[in-house]
Amino acid sequence: MNSQRLKWFSLVIVSSSVFLAVIDIFIVNVAIPSIRKGIQGSESDIQLVIALYLLGYAAFLITGGRLGDFYGKKRVFIMAMLLFTLTSFLCGISQTAWQLNTARFVQGVSAAFMIPQGIAYVHVLFPDHKDRIKALGIYGSIAGAASVIGQFLGGILPDIHGAIEGWRLLFLINLPIGFISVILAARYLQDTPVTGTGQFDYSGVALLTLALIGLIYPLIRGRELGWPLWSLASILGAIALLFIFVFDQQRKLGRGGNPLINIQLFSYKDFNIGLCAVLFYFMVQDSYFLINAIFLQTGLGHSSSDAGILFVFQGVGYVVASVLSISLVKKYGKRVLQAGVLIMITSLLLHIYVFSAITVSRTALLFTLFFYGMGCGSVLPSLLTMAMKSIPMQFAGAASGTFSTFQQTAVALGVGITGGIFFSVLDNESGTSAYLGAYQAATWVNILFLVLVSFFLYKLPEDNRQTVLLAG
Template identity: 50%
Template structure:
């Protein structure tokens, strides 16, 4: 809910903190950088220190960071707090999933609970988008956008109280030390790459921004070498590079990379365009995105069970729906006579496309991974997912804002929206081509 509620409220946040377009991108990206850098480490933390203890710590830090977000007076304060939110979420979120096998040892009950878990996630995305549009317009306080962060405080405290009462501490494993060096190198690599992509564009690409981009390549090579060296020395690296020998995993990651470049960048440019370019209120923007979320939920429920039977064709069908929907975005959103029902339908159709392709992406990547490598592969997949989202927001958002003057000129919004959406269409075409080239079945294993 926290992710989606922020997406829709971005214009209100920008106005409230008197920030720039780059600051608005960082509201999304800083959370993701913190989350992606420590996601694998956070998942393992529960095994080493106890799931309940790690969950409590992560939830309390997340709640405190949300409180700081709600009272931030500048973009710098807000984005530092968002970064801390991301790190704490990386330690908190994996514990929720890992508690399920402990609490529900019966396989049949576990399947039901996993279904509930997925349904809650889908409902939360819809609720988040609605509240993200509604809350900034509420006159409870002078700057209603602050409530989208402060709402996390009572929810977080309730979760801590209920968790303390009902959750039991898990057995602690004695294992190798954390790969904190790997996590730090990954965080520095992402920061050195993404920060200049966003801020450098706004400052007309000064020398330091180019230097940071070059440094990010050096850091990436250092990270890869560190992971290889750790594995060769028998240590437990952050990412086990051995899984990259699997063909299905490699092509699945490539497909997911281009898909997730689109996912959150779509929300960024459409949120800004609907509110600032088309003059639609934040409330109606939130309602429109709820329609998109409903399309996603319904499609995911319908197609999830059909992935096993039809394989990659389900995903291919979803990517084609998304491409067609984005073409109609360009037609309808650039029309001065766009009607509410047209916007509603096209967002719903786009959501159907997302709900069709998304549930099967991880299956495509992990379908031929040996069971003993599944945990490491899942961690790599989820980390790449978050990195791709951050890069998409930086690159597609950068193209969008690059075509707007500073301050933005209303007449330039359609041009900016067209270029950014065409880029997303290009990414989805690559997804479709890769899916079409993916073998129906590949028995190759590591």
């Protein structure tokens, strides 16, 4: 294989990491009711199936990028892909909620180790700017396709009845992709030089991980247990650990060390405003799928496969808008994102209206889901750029890693808060009216979050000059 073909083939290999990582978010979102039935789990158990994956992802994403610098990107990519494949197998054979959620957390950690290597390889393989932009477009398209495929498979696979329960296939389908990727990576990926210097920030990793777990876990589990003393103490302890983490990072930076997060980033006001927009946007991201999947399947009685097909319309709307928004943002700047948020808010109001009808119109539902996807597609592709447009290029990699960590943590928080409100209002009741009331309450919370997103986008200074900042 000549060098030109090899680098594009290598792009396909490293893109398998983002394909698997993204598909495992969306495939589970749609299939949550089937998973709950399969493991006989509680309400908080199924919230944790989503949140713990994202928590492991968030806590170790920056660490994953740094490990590639210290030990070589090829080695870390292969080991992370192996771990992801193994934990997918463990998820697929889990017998209890505890087993599944433990495996899901480690699966998220392995995703955090392999994703940064894939992004970094794009820069290694394509030093030419035009080729790199094309490669990043392909990489992003694969991630977008994974979200749509995940929603479709998340609906179809649980309805398969055979020797293996359908919901287990959600995880077991990762095995052939993972093993093939490992074999091809070992054979074709080029080694990269070790660039990490100094001592790795293990204490920073420990502090951040403990703080995030201490915050997210009791938010989800505490409600179901009646908010015992340990859950409140854990939340307060997590907040204290976050302050200690910030102080620890400042001290290491002042001593010329290698902190996990460069605290200098937070001296840029626009970056802080952008992170606030990111926080509230991603608190809506997966909580939307959680409450809609449960309401459609358990509340309205749709089959898993039908729910998956419905969600595909949302995914198609996202893809269409994301393609259009990239060129529109260059011309109109943040106004495109503001319009996208307005579309999302309008669509959520339509969700409430359509589901409140005595007979839910399928045509109206498909339009509403597609419309919501259009809103998401107008916001998400450019939110990273908006949050980081004031950051100097030398901080771009650190800012991107911080953004991604913030993003995944926000998603886990949204699942805990909005999902918690949904189940609190539901209060173990059954029947369509009970589920409708819970759905409406949770959706109003998501609308409030989107109003806050709109506010923080308004606070960002107007600047149509868009600079693409990507993690290296």
